[in-house]
């Protein structure tokens with residue numbers, strides 16, 4: 001079976017959507033050169049008027065995409081660093097997101113925001129190591145954090161086809177990942193559909209992005225000890241509450257592992273809803289970055305602040321006790 | 322300039338070896354800008370720098386040994402191993418930091434100048450270094466406006482190395498930098514940024530005028546980066562400059578040009594002195610300890626935050 005890398009899957013989704021729909025265009029810094037890998041080769045096929053290198057003006061080009069989307073285009077905007085989200089928060093949260101309601105439904109804003117290299121980049125320090133998807137979930141932007149190449153393909157397809165703004169985060173630690181998959185098996189993955197990655201009966205682990213393979217490995221390693229169900233929500237907004245609810249109600253135990261800061265992070269939302277709605281039998285545990293985390297440069301300090309498999313194994317044992 | 326060049330060559334080697342994690346944005350080729358401008362500054366002046374910041378930080382007087390230790394993640398580093406290449410700072414020397422966000426330093430420099438005025442010390446100058454790409458950032462233009470509006474002693478130094486990553490300046494920038502800056506009311510001029518004496522001469526005039534209360538200045542320094550945008554660039558399969566162009570730039574190497582102005586003895590003396598400094602820096606950095614992972618959140622807040630339950 002052919003092997004598909006995460007980066008190639010995103011690239012493939014962009015190619016396929018550009019071929020299918022001529023309104024789809026790609027805007028961003030160095031996109032014609034494909035510096036992040038995601039847009040490599042697109043300019044040669046679709047031209048530099050559809051794959052457009054932007055000046056270093058993120059705020060303007062984010063809202064340029066909003067204007068173009070209202071006027072009928074389907075822009076995909078790539079940001080070189082996830083923390084550029086902080087620059088363009090106004091343009092996404094206050095403009096693109098609000099346009100539909102504020103105009104009484106006159107206009108939709110079908111823009112896709114791509115954030116490659118999200119999360120720690122091991123040695124890129126404070127301003128290049130954030131993984132800020134929880135912020136967009138909080139605002140209510142539809143937001144995907146695909147954990148496999150085929151999900152990256154399928155979720156990006158859905159993102160581009162969605163009539164609303166959608167953000168897609170590609171975690172740094174997955175960008176080198178690959179998967180054996182037939183081209184014919186690549187398909188759109190609906191936003192808001194979780195995947196049960198591994199079935200189990202004792203405890204539900206909800207893991208996001210690069211922590212999904214970590215959770216699967218931990219679950220396998222603990223197979224003799226406990227039957228661990230692993231769920232990948234795939235989109236952090238909207239959340240597939242039905243799939244999560246079924247699992248958590250059945251196991252009665254929940255651990256969430258999520259690479260957000262703890263305060264008001266995605267993990268907090270899952271835990272809160274589970275407590276309110278899903279009849280937990282023991283208190284849930286969430287693993288995250290600490291409150292207010294700023295990732296230090298030195299590698300050992302960087303790693304010390306990130307949720308990991310060892311912590312997850314401990315948390316699973318704690319809820320089983 | 323020799324110090325910066327040798328420091329950067331050493332870093333290239335150590336980034337390749339993995340001693341420096343995260344790679345660096347090498348300053349090689351642009352040394353004349355940092356050195357020419359910093360030669361006109363006093364210890365109590367302030368600078369803000371960029372992702373390509375080693376040159377500015379060293380030229381403003383940071384200890385090369387502690388700068389290297391920072392890149393090794395050591396607790397003896399300028400930022401105690403917390404900042405690395407893109408955040409190297411020594412606030413006690415007026416170095417308000419390299420910066421990972423393009424254009425971010427410009428308004429910080431304006432703030433430093435504004436504070437100096439409030440403190441009755443507006444003979445202090447703040448210099449904002451940034452690249453050609455940063456001229457497309459809204460905050461940089463907003464900073465121009467405020468500096469001009471309040472006639473603050475700020476020198477904006479635009480290092481035009483022809484590219485923002487892979488984007489040639491003529492595909493990123495409408496008009497030219499000097500005209501743009503002049504449009505905001507800055508006193509603006511362009512200079513050969515690969516000639517350290519030309520930079521020092523122009524910067525000297527600008528800094529003196531800033532100190533004398535003549536308002537903000539802008540210097541466009543035409544320069545070139547001899548290496549890739551970042552040390553991992555070769556992995557990205559990009560091609561945006563042809564080899565002749567890069568070779569042509571080497572023929573204007575600011576170090577060679579300055580060397581030709583020195584006697585061979587004087588040049589050799591500089592080389593020896595710098596070789597010793599680099600060897601000492603390496604010895605210091607490589608023997609410095611790291612930090613305890615339990616201290617990863619040290620310095621997060623200057624004030625107190627109550628612990629949360631369970632933590």
Ligand SMILES: Cc1ncc(C[n+]2csc(CCOP(=O)(O)OP(=O)(O)O)c2C)c(N)n1
Pocket residue numbers: 029056058080081084087372373421422423424451452453454455456482484485486550
């Ligand atoms: C606001 C922002 N946008 C994008 C980036 C990613 N990035 C880092 S350096 C760079 C190019 C900067 O070009 P220029 O200002 O000319 O400086 P140079 O690299 O040439 O020294 C880009 C796009 C960033 N760090 N910050």
Ligand SMILES: [Mg+2]
Pocket residue numbers: 452453454480481482483484485486
């Ligand atoms: Mg540049």
